[in-house]
Amino acid sequence: MLKYESIRSLTEAAEAKGVKISELVLADQAESMEMSEQELYDRMADSFRVMQESVKEGQKKDQRSTSGLTGGEGWHMNQYAEATNGGLCGPFMTRAIARALAVAGCNASMGRIVAAPTAGSCGILPGCLISLFEDRGFSEHDIVMSMFTAGAFGMVIAANASIAGAQGGCQAECGSASGMAAAALVEVMGGTPTQCGDACAIAIVNQLGLVCDPVAGLVEIPCIKRNVSGLMIAFSSADLALAGIAPKIPVDECIDAMRDVGNVLPAALKETAGGGLAATPTGLKLQEQVFG
Amino acid sequence: MNVFDIIGPVMIGPSSSHTAGAVRIGRVANKLMDDRTPRTVEITLSGSFAQTYRGHGTDKALLAGIMGYHSYAEEIRDALEIAKARGIDYTFVKKDIPGAHPNTAVIRFVLEDGTEGSVQGASVGGGNIRVDLVNGMKVDFNGDYHTMLVMHLDRPGVIASVTSLMRYEYADLNISNFHLSREARGGNAIMTIEIDTLPPDSLIEDIRKLEYVTNALLIRKL
Numbered sequence: 001m002l003k004y005e006s007i008r009s010l011t012e013a014a015e016a017k018g019v020k021i022s023e024l025v026l027a028d029q030a031e032s033m034e035m036s037e038q039e040l041y042d043r044m045a046d047s048f049r050v051m052q053e054s055v056k057e058g059q060k061k062d063q064r065s066t067s068g069l070t071g072g073e074g075w076h077m078n079q080y081a082e083a084t085n086g087g088l089c090g091p092f093m094t095r096a097i098a099r100a101l102a103v104a105g106c107n108a109s110m111g112r113i114v115a116a117p118t119a120g121s122c123g124i125l126p127g128c129l130i131s132l133f134e135d136r137g138f139s140e141h142d143i144v145m146s147m148f149t150a151g152a153f154g155m156v157i158a159a160n161a162s163i164a165g166a167q168g169g170c171q172a173e174c175g176s177a178s179g180m181a182a183a184a185l186v187e188v189m190g191g192t193p194t195q196c197g198d199a200c201a202i203a204i205v206n207q208l209g210l211v212c213d214p215v216a217g218l219v220e221i222p223c224i225k226r227n228v229s230g231l232m233i234a235f236s237s238a239d240l241a242l243a244g245i246a247p248k249i250p251v252d253e254c255i256d257a258m259r260d261v262g263n264v265l266p267a268a269l270k271e272t273a274g275g276g277l278a279a280t281p282t283g284l285k286l287q288e289q290v291f292g
Numbered sequence: 293m294n295v296f297d298i299i300g301p302v303m304i305g306p307s308s309s310h311t312a313g314a315v316r317i318g319r320v321a322n323k324l325m326d327d328r329t330p331r332t333v334e335i336t337l338s339g340s341f342a343q344t345y346r347g348h349g350t351d352k353a354l355l356a357g358i359m360g361y362h363s364y365a366e367e368i369r370d371a372l373e374i375a376k377a378r379g380i381d382y383t384f385v386k387k388d389i390p391g392a393h394p395n396t397a398v399i400r401f402v403l404e405d406g407t408e409g410s411v412q413g414a415s416v417g418g419g420n421i422r423v424d425l426v427n428g429m430k431v432d433f434n435g436d437y438h439t440m441l442v443m444h445l446d447r448p449g450v451i452a453s454v455t456s457l458m459r460y461e462y463a464d465l466n467i468s469n470f471h472l473s474r475e476a477r478g479g480n481a482i483m484t485i486e487i488d489t490l491p492p493d494s495l496i497e498d499i500r501k502l503e504y505v506t507n508a509l510l511i512r513k514l
Contacts, residue, residue, distance in 0.1 A: 004293075025295065029294055029295050032294065033294055040295075043296065044295075044296075044299065046302075047296075047299055047300060047302060050302050065306070066306065066346075066347060066348075066349050067346070067347040106305065107305030107306045108305060108306045109305070109306075110304055110305055110306065110311070110349050110352070110368065110369045111304065111305060111366075112302065112303070112304055112305075112364060112366060113302070113303065113304075113305050114299060114300055114301075114302050114303075115300060115301055115302075115303060115308055115312075115418075115419070116298070116299050116300075117298045117299075118308060118418070119303065119305050119306060119307055119308045119311075119312070120307075122305070125299070147299050148295055150298075150299060151295035151296070151298040151299040152295060154298035154299070155293055155294075155295065155297075155298055158293065158297075158298065159293070163298070163418075164417055164418060166417060167417075180298075216344065216347060217340065217343070217344045217347070218306065218344065218347045218348065219305070219306040219307050219348075220306070290346070290347050291343065291344070291346065291347070
């Protein structure tokens, strides 16, 4: 049985056996959950379909959040991507950005989403994976399998640091999601297990210290846009790892650093809406607008 | 923890604590009502729930749970309208409960036959909950297991009679957690018994027949 105590133990076990991390994880989880591999795979495939539906829902022109503070971001980004043939980042990335916005927007409007690892960071993994599936032609099987790698990395992060904004700030939510997504991207692209760990490390490092400061305490501002930065960092980290540019600090030490940074973050910057953007004059005005 | 705790749950947004967790608190009340439709429901929101419930849809989530919907049901969005259509007379009260967890809700219900009941629960993060009070008595469970609540009079030997019954008549059942609380010595008491596997309905019937037991309920895993 795998222990999910370190990323290194996962990557080394996969390298030693010459298999993908996801294959190890699927077999292990089937054993510990006393279910067949096929049952677990089907359940994950269902989650992938929910993610695709979230994208569709969140890309509607009239998508509005329950509070009324946000809405339509996914639709706007798609319009821009089409009108400009991909804007600055190119068609692939602008479409990926639109997907992350759409899923985060779907969440804000009480739509159905898959927490990955949380509701606040739910746009990053689907934004990355659905883009590989729809725009790069990777098989659904490879994509769904990579979600087991992402999940396993999240388990290690949850065990050694945190995936809750209230405990570790936004680095724990969007940072973790980005690290998980980066690992999954590398696996789908045919990278080695070690490169999966490298990509995760780089993504976490790039969001270290990110605070959780939601305006009015709602999962909207800045959460929706931070799903975009998390997605961009996941892609760039995966590319760095695949290019062979390894992180200088090993992934497990990066996760420990994230925990230590989270521990010294003041409570005002951990989902209490007491600091950061939430405490700005405009943030307070928006709060007043929603709750009176 | 398993991989679906990370990639999951599938839920209606926007917040695992303020929406998905709220549905689960509502579902405890639904189980307590045996999935019947209440005539009236009064929901007290405390702390962060009171301050931000509208933006997070916490009110809709609680009502949806009370009506038996899961945290992934799209009906949550229309829960207020659905409750009205079912003839449920609901009210929301904002009131701080001293000493309670910041995300706490109290659900009081009255059924058509006049039966009253209440649940106080807290959403403690990631969609997980903790149930603190049932019908005014202290309990301790989170809905991750099948939970049996045994209301009884505080008399010597009642716990032994319940656990012996389980041991000798239902040998497959394993208790994973046990909690007892009472109002006063010799007064009303309640056992919270979490069980690894779903017990047959006959267990509840048999426990209800035991001396000094006033009622027993099974709250299935949420």
